[in-house]
Amino acid sequence: MDELDQNPATGPLDTVECGTSDDRHTSGRSNSLIICPRCRIWGYISIHNMDEPKSRPESDRFTTMRQYASIEQLAKEHQCAMCVSILASYRAWIPYLPNASSWPTSRIVLEISGPFYLDPGLDPSAKLLPRRGDRSNPDHIVVRMFLRLEVKGLPPPKTEAGNETSEQFFVTTPSGNDPTDEFRMPPTWLVATPRFKMTYSNDEAKALVGVEEWDVPFFDVNLLKSWLKRCEDCHGSLCAGEETEKMSLPAGFRVIDTHENKIVQLEGSFRYVALSYMWKVGPDNNFQLEKDNVASLEEPHSLEVVQLPNIVADAIALCRDLGERYLWIDRLCIVQDDIVGKLDQINAMDAIYRSASFTIIGALDTRDDIGLPGYAGRPRHPSIWWPAYKPEVESQGIRCGEIMSDFINPTLWNRRGWTFQERLLSRRSIFITHHQVIYECFQDEAMELLTWATHEESSGDEASGALGSFTRGVIESEPFEYRIWGNISLLDYCRWVFDYTSRQLSNRGDALNAFNGVSNVLERALNSPMLFCIPEKSMASCLFWDCFGPFSHQGEVYDVPSWSWVSSSKAVGYGSLDSRRSIDREFFDIVSIVYFYFQDPNGGLRKLDVEERWVKHGVTIQELSERGELPTLSGKHIPAEWRTNEDWKECPQNPWIARKHEELGPDIRGSAALFPGCLVFNTTVASLRIGQLIAGGYPTEVTDAPLIDKNDNYVGNIRNMDRGWIAAHCSRDGIQKWYEIVVITSGLDDYSLRKRLGFEKRHSEMWVLHVMMVERLPCKQFVARRIGVGKVIMSRWKDCNPRWETVILC
Structure with a gap:
């Protein structure tokens, strides 16, 4: 060289x-x-x-x-x-x-x-x-x-x-x-x-x-005002959302009166701001609303004589400077030692954040009580400590579309569990970071840094942030990652589950409560009750969440069954774990072959209203059982119609047989009542073994665990299990270890695999049964807990000696 x-x-x-x-x-x-x-x-x-x-x-x-x-x-x-x-x-x-x-x-x-x-x-x-x-x-x-x-x-x-x-x-x-x-x-x-x-x-x-x-140590409150005014003038109800007008706030809802510095309960319609932030770790400076100080804090100027966390005091002052009188902050507006009242407020987080005029967000990277950077005499970090901009060489400008992900997504605030729904549910957000202030609504984004190079050479309205501060509109942009906008689909739900479960919770027992606000929104959007954060109508497909390695239960999450992802101590995803944010739509193209019942903790055993399907057709199990031939499918790499009918009629669990196993036995209700929140269903069960992994190939921490039958034939796999777990649980050297595999749904295998199977003339292997590996508890009935999920080649299920059982999945 x-x-x-x-x-x-x-x-x-x-x-x-x-x-x-x-x-x-x-x-x-x-x-x-x-x-x-x-x-x-x-x-x-x-x-x-x-x-x-x-x-x-x-x-x-x-x-x-x-x-x-x-x-x-x-x-x-x-x-x-x-x-x-x-x-x-x-x-x-x-x-x-x-x-x-x-x-x-x-x-x-x-x-x-x-x-x-x-x-x-x-x-x-x-x-x-x-x-x-x-x-x-x-x-x-x-x-x-x-x-x-x-x-x-x-x-x-x-x-x-x-x-x-x-x-x-x-x-x-x-x-x-x-x-x-x-x-x-x-x-x-x-x-x-x-x-x-x-x-x-x-x-x-x-x-x-x-x-x-050159640094800008403090932000301009007037700039923030201009963003809010522009949104209200130009977007109006588009950012307010129609449903927020119909929401009712929970009983006992309180706000801070920033003019009189006290806690108040208001009647009628009123405008307020919400705060999203992280509580400081440790007992110091954690003043909060409790039963014994409610009355005193309702007195004018009472908040001036107590020691508030810096971020709370700053938020109250900023709200007042922005011209807003009322502010909602959880620690001062929820009576923290009122167990019943606190739960009512937590269950209404969707109404609280969706009804707020906007949310002030302390998107910080520390839980130390540093206040709001850039405000109230708290200068921000110099630019050498900022996340690096990604400039465009030709235009010599910055890549505006990546600012949000670079400045907000990596923060500790955005990695906390409770803040997920606070970000998702807010209709307008002012993100105050260590480095700059960013505004986001349903229609636009605005960034403080886009005004710094121009505000000193401008005058009038341009100096207030109208000059180049807004970067995109909803028509030109990609869908907002953290916005409830338009129709909410199961794909949105799956993305949200992965994002939420990848976050941290100080108390793992909050895993259910910290998602309740999102669950309320999903109930309305999907027109389906949410059972432990899973939509009832889509129960069959949404049971197939994945995590890296075998299921590990969160001991702190009480009364949550193992079939719900809320019980998992690991991050959870749907579909391919390598592309959780771009889930294949075929993931929801299932075949219904099981009737589900639910032991309601607040009631008895009831049959679930689960949407029944035949791949892309909305056909019930009963309708399929009354037909001699199954519905025709179209598309590439689909098995022929005659082969589909032949393979399904030979399967021990098909729509004709499943229809006969709709009802539960008379003794099941008593057994199910012992396990509140359990799922109960009739299905086929087989005892299979874990096979040894073949040496070679690219080593990864997790891989699919092969399932083999009594004749040592490969029949399927359990997805994404630890290699160490597979080595400890596989059968070898004459030691046979058997595990219970239960059928949940069925469907066509992944498109890429079907393409390969078609090339190899193995069309009978294109249909698979979606199965769950369970740990059976020592009970008279088949009571079990989830271990993992996977698939079995449908044409090989009959060789696994399956038997019909009533499974109580708790």
């Missing part, structure tokens, strides 16, 4: 410029006390493309560059303001770079890209936006921009003899000579996007006269 030439005038630094030539930046004057020869490119305002976009030639529309410099080189240029700022950023990161302490500074390289700006760069018609800079001072032009800094560690170069060379710094290209090629660089240790304020003289030279790091 060849080393690039070093320019003696600039030192060993390579600069790659796009769409411009060097002579564009070498005229005029530059202050050497501010900028060094190596950084001379920043000395002239032409690097920022300050001309109107339409006046520039197409070939000269962009000026972005990339520089490489070692830490050793930057340290030598301590008189340069740019070098000093960049080096200061690196030194702040050193404690968080495990490789830096053992790496020579001559081999630690910074890749510096820029300039980039805090705007999208393009308007909705994909035309370049003009950038004029701040010209409020007639003597100067101020440009606010950011750089993308990547820290890389170069491996020691080798000589032909294999020894290290003495060169301090080198960069190679694929061609070895052409400096315009993409550089081959080692993996990046860290990426950051610090911001800078560049001040240029407003004369003919337009030379750089000042460089300083």
Whole structure:
């Protein structure tokens, strides 16, 4: 690999410029006390493309560059303001770079890209936006921009003899000579996007006269007001939602009167704001509403004489500054030691958050009581600690669509269980992060950072945030990930389950309560009761949730049966665990062959109203049993009609036989009553063994556990089980371990597998039975708990010696 030439005038630094030539930046004057020869490119305002976009030639529309410099080189240029700022950023990161302490500074390289700006760069018609800079001072032009800094560690170069060379710094290209090629660089240790304020003289030279790091420590409350006003004026009921007008708040609903600083109960219609935040860990500063202080806190100014958590005090003050009188905060509006009343409030979280005018969200990454960053004298983190922006090289702007996921989704607040429904149920949200404020409603998103580079050069309404602050509308955008918008489907439900179960709960016993608000919404949207967070109408398919490894029950979740995902101590998903957010719609194309009953904890045993199907047809078991031939299916890789009828008639559990096993035996009700919340159903059961895994292949922590019958034939599998669990439970060396496998539903195998089976002429294996592996309890009746789910090839079920049983799944 060849080393690039070093320019003696600039030192060993390579600069790659796009769409411009060097002579564009070498005229005029530059202050050497501010900028060094190596950084001379920043000395002239032409690097920022300050001309109107339409006046520039197409070939000269962009000026972005990339520089490489070692830490050793930057340290030598301590008189340069740019070098000093960049080096200061690196030194702040050193404690968080495990490789830096053992790496020579001559081999630690910074890749510096820029300039980039805090705007999208393009308007909705994909035309370049003009950038004029701040010209409020007639003597100067101020440009606010950011750089993308990547820290890389170069491996020691080798000589032909294999020894290290003495060169301090080198960069190679694929061609070895052409400096315009993409550089081959080692993996990046860290990426950051610090911001800078560049001040240029407003004369003919337009030379750089000042460089300083640029941060916005506090947010502007008026900007937040402008977002809310725009939403109310432009969106109206679209963001309010029709159903919120019909919701009734729970009995005993209280709010904080921010004008009189007290707790109140109001009658009639009123407007209020909600708060979503994380409670501080530990007993300190956790003041809350309790039975013995309700009366005193209803007195005017009572909240002024108690010690409130900083985030609560800040939220009350911010609500007042936003012109809102009433605020709902759980710890001060729910009587925490009133067990019955508290449960009523928790069960109405959907009404509370959906009825709020908007929600203030403390989307923070700590549970320490730091208050609301950027407000009430609490400055925010400098930009070097922010999540890195993802700039667009051509437009020199930021990728607005990724800001939400970069700044909010990774936070500790968004990883907590209770906050899931608070985010999902809120119709308008003001996210206050460590770094910036973001607004989201049903129609738009707005970001504080999109106003920073423009507010000082604007006036009037533009300064309040109307200039470029909103980034998208519902027509142009993808569906909001955390929004209840339009029709809610089972696909939404499955995505929400995965998101929720992937989060943390301090008290695992809250797993059911923290989803109750979402369950209430789902009941209305799906027109189905929710049984332990599973929709009754879709019980057959929604029993097939997956988790990595065998089912592990949450001991703290009392009275929740094992068939509900609420009981799982692990994250749960539906469909392929590798793509939980893009579930194949065929997952719901099942064949109903079981009647389900439910032991209601508040009543007796009742038959469930489960939607019965034949793949894509809404056909009941009774209707199928009255037909001589099964409904015809269409599509690719579907077994022929004659084969389907033949295979199903040979199966020990088919619609004709299942119809005869609809009713339960007379002794079942007494047994089921001993297990509140259990599912009861008649089905076929077989005792099968776990087979040993075949050596080879790509090793993974979890894999499918093969099921084998008494003749050692493979008949199916149980999905996503730990390899260690399989090794401990498989049959080997004459030791036979049998496990109970019960049939729940049936359907066609996955499309990709059917395609392969069709190519191999194995059409009879396209139909499968969806089964559950259970642990049978020592009871007279077949009482069992869930272990895992999987499938059995339907044509091989008859060889497994299945028997009809009444299963009580608890």
